[in-house]
Amino acid sequence: MQSDMFKMRLFSLLVLLILFSGMSLYGKDDAKVILAKVDAYRGYNQPFQMNVEVVDYDKNGKVGHKLSFLAYIKDRQSSFLKYIYPPIDKGKVLLMVDDNVWFYHKKISKPLRLSQRQRLLGNVSNADVARANFSFDYSPKIQGRKNIKKQNALVLELNAKHKKVAYSKIILYLSPDTYKPIQGEFYAFSGKLLKTSTYTQFHKVGNSLKIKQMEIVDAVLKGTKTTINYSEYKLKSLPDHYFNPDFLPRIRQL
Amino acid sequence: MRQFALAIIVSFFGICQQVIAEGSFYVDQHEIKVLSRYNDFQNSVFNPENILSLEKKYVTTRYHSSIWWQPEDYFFVHLKPRLKFHVNETGNKCEAEFDEAYAALTPINKLFIDVGKKNIRWGTAYAWNLVNIFDPYNQFIKEENNFQDVVYAQYYINDTFSLSHSTFLNHSDYAFKLHGAFHQIDYDFLYLNQNKESKIGFDVSTTLGDSLEFHAEVLGQKGTSAYFPTNPTQNIYAWEKTNNNQTIFTSFVLGTQYTTIDNTNIVLEYFHNGTGLSNSQYDLALEGINESLSGDKYKADSPWRGFLLNSSSFYQFSQFRKNYLFLRVSKNNLFEKISMEWNNYYSIDDQGLLLLPALKYKVSDYFYIKNRFFLPIGNSLSEFKRFYEKYVILELECFF
Numbered sequence: 001m002q003s004d005m006f007k008m009r010l011f012s013l014l015v016l017l018i019l020f021s022g023m024s025l026y027g028k029d030d031a032k033v034i035l036a037k038v039d040a041y042r043g044y045n046q047p048f049q050m051n052v053e054v055v056d057y058d059k060n061g062k063v064g065h066k067l068s069f070l071a072y073i074k075d076r077q078s079s080f081l082k083y084i085y086p087p088i089d090k091g092k093v094l095l096m097v098d099d100n101v102w103f104y105h106k107k108i109s110k111p112l113r114l115s116q117r118q119r120l121l122g123n124v125s126n127a128d129v130a131r132a133n134f135s136f137d138y139s140p141k142i143q144g145r146k147n148i149k150k151q152n153a154l155v156l157e158l159n160a161k162h163k164k165v166a167y168s169k170i171i172l173y174l175s176p177d178t179y180k181p182i183q184g185e186f187y188a189f190s191g192k193l194l195k196t197s198t199y200t201q202f203h204k205v206g207n208s209l210k211i212k213q214m215e216i217v218d219a220v221l222k223g224t225k226t227t228i229n230y231s232e233y234k235l236k237s238l239p240d241h242y243f244n245p246d247f248l249p250r251i252r253q254l
Numbered sequence: 255m256r257q258f259a260l261a262i263i264v265s266f267f268g269i270c271q272q273v274i275a276e277g278s279f280y281v282d283q284h285e286i287k288v289l290s291r292y293n294d295f296q297n298s299v300f301n302p303e304n305i306l307s308l309e310k311k312y313v314t315t316r317y318h319s320s321i322w323w324q325p326e327d328y329f330f331v332h333l334k335p336r337l338k339f340h341v342n343e344t345g346n347k348c349e350a351e352f353d354e355a356y357a358a359l360t361p362i363n364k365l366f367i368d369v370g371k372k373n374i375r376w377g378t379a380y381a382w383n384l385v386n387i388f389d390p391y392n393q394f395i396k397e398e399n400n401f402q403d404v405v406y407a408q409y410y411i412n413d414t415f416s417l418s419h420s421t422f423l424n425h426s427d428y429a430f431k432l433h434g435a436f437h438q439i440d441y442d443f444l445y446l447n448q449n450k451e452s453k454i455g456f457d458v459s460t461t462l463g464d465s466l467e468f469h470a471e472v473l474g475q476k477g478t479s480a481y482f483p484t485n486p487t488q489n490i491y492a493w494e495k496t497n498n499n500q501t502i503f504t505s506f507v508l509g510t511q512y513t514t515i516d517n518t519n520i521v522l523e524y525f526h527n528g529t530g531l532s533n534s535q536y537d538l539a540l541e542g543i544n545e546s547l548s549g550d551k552y553k554a555d556s557p558w559r560g561f562l563l564n565s566s567s568f569y570q571f572s573q574f575r576k577n578y579l580f581l582r583v584s585k586n587n588l589f590e591k592i593s594m595e596w597n598n599y600y601s602i603d604d605q606g607l608l609l610l611p612a613l614k615y616k617v618s619d620y621f622y623i624k625n626r627f628f629l630p631i632g633n634s635l636s637e638f639k640r641f642y643e644k645y646v647i648l649e650l651e652c653f654f
Contacts, residue, residue, distance in 0.1 A: 064590075066619065078413075085619070086619035086620070086653070087283060087284075087619065087620060087653035087654050088619075088622065088651075088653045090282055090283045090653070091282070091283065091320075097413070099438065099461075100438060100461070106373075108375070109373045109374065109375040110375035110376065110377065110383075112378070112380075112459075113378070113440060113459040113460070113461060113467055113469070114461075114467065114511075114513075115461050115463075115464060115465045115466060115467045115511065115512075115513050116461070116464040116465075117464045117465040117513040117515075117517075118513045118517070118519060119517050239364075240412050240413040241364050241410035241411075241412060241413060241416070242413075243413040244410050244412070244413045244414065244415075244416050244433070245433075245435075245440060246408070246410065246416040246418070246433040247410055247416070249374075250366060250408075252282075253322070253324075253330060253332075253358070
């Protein structure tokens, strides 16, 4: 009899465990779906190109540096940037495949491997421009609701899956019904807040809504601000060999 | 003369095209550079009484543009004309030529063939590229690059592997390269046939963590000679032959690159052995050395004279010692609108130093002012002190 009772309790415990694990699994999937929808505002699930303009402002709000380039994004890991402004930078190409970065400049005339730390995009990290997708590098978790920018926002916490990314943690504040990003906080591996981004403008591209402008406020260099403008999203065929570093000198002709 | 006229016509067309038309023709960059240079000959042992008649002061204005004509997806022509106006104390002259002028064809998917004058570089190092058959000498000293007339074919197998082949139109040299990658390591295997002698090369580059990069180039060649001073303090004119046809002559470059948190970039390279000389080059060099040493002054008709004076007249780095270090420190936005680049060459064997500091001031996105110095330091017998003049350059650059 006691043995039957024990078996019943064990069975109930197992049922509860399965139920709880199912719930937790459901919750995680839900966060993943939400993150995929956030990613859709930043790009496509297929190769595309877009114009990117980066403008740095100093503490007095004066324009410091201005850069623009064509970004060609194949997938989460492979992208390259063709510099178009300022004129001195025309002909430069930055190729990123996984954690590898190569650079080509017509005066050097050969592809050179760079370390990830080398910043060639002003105050913006390569990831801000070339990684159009959070899902690949981060695990999402829903953290409830919070009022932000006078909106009741859904809070999504993203934790880095590996140490090869620029940020250890990202907190995204999203519109609860459409999952449109409102604001993001980006943290270093030391736990320090590096920057805050605000997604200020969206525009319709085909049938979908894409980010048009985001503002980045540097938490370290206080008072400085960077805006990134995205435009002319286009689907583009990008064959594998475009991402061979040896192809860099030929990218200029694309 | 024909090239002169054609370069002028194409340049003019490029300027007009920028303004009036679009389509299969396009111009993607114009560059105007005004360069004023002052040479200091006072301490030159190498050029006594300025017998080379080098210019003490001159101003050069250069205009470059980059013109593309692409009538079909699989075919385009690229022209890069250069107009140059040169003014010195005795007069002025005008030059016009093409830095690049080639046709490019893609007959089948992934195969690219370029024919004409083209700027190509191979290798992973910054200061010297031993494996670069096109021009191994460093880019930081020379005012202008060398371009080659080639048939250059490249086949891209996928995003990792590619095959390249180059045949030179003016002579019998040719080269092959296999490019590949393994995890975070890029590598090239090379076969070069230069002056009818075979060379085997290998280069590699990789990164460690998020701030360190490593690179190396190795070149092995048989039937090649090298000439080096017999001891570190010896006059650079007294060489001995260190290799013969039976041994494999090996040279290499080892380098690393580190980026600090504030985005200062540091490159350090160690260079061992020169690119070597073929037997015929060696014989010519030896003859020249003897001739130079036997006379009070250089003889005008000496075949060696041009080689000896090459460094001074064309600023081309030559390797007369066995071991060199190269250090480069660069930083954009050192101060607001000012960027810095400092290249340094150190000859370990004779303690000669060559300092090349440069500062660039950004007036606007279109205008830049650059100040460069060229400062050889060392004893009077050291390579750098003998072969280079001190000079300072002021440049105004305009891009549009």
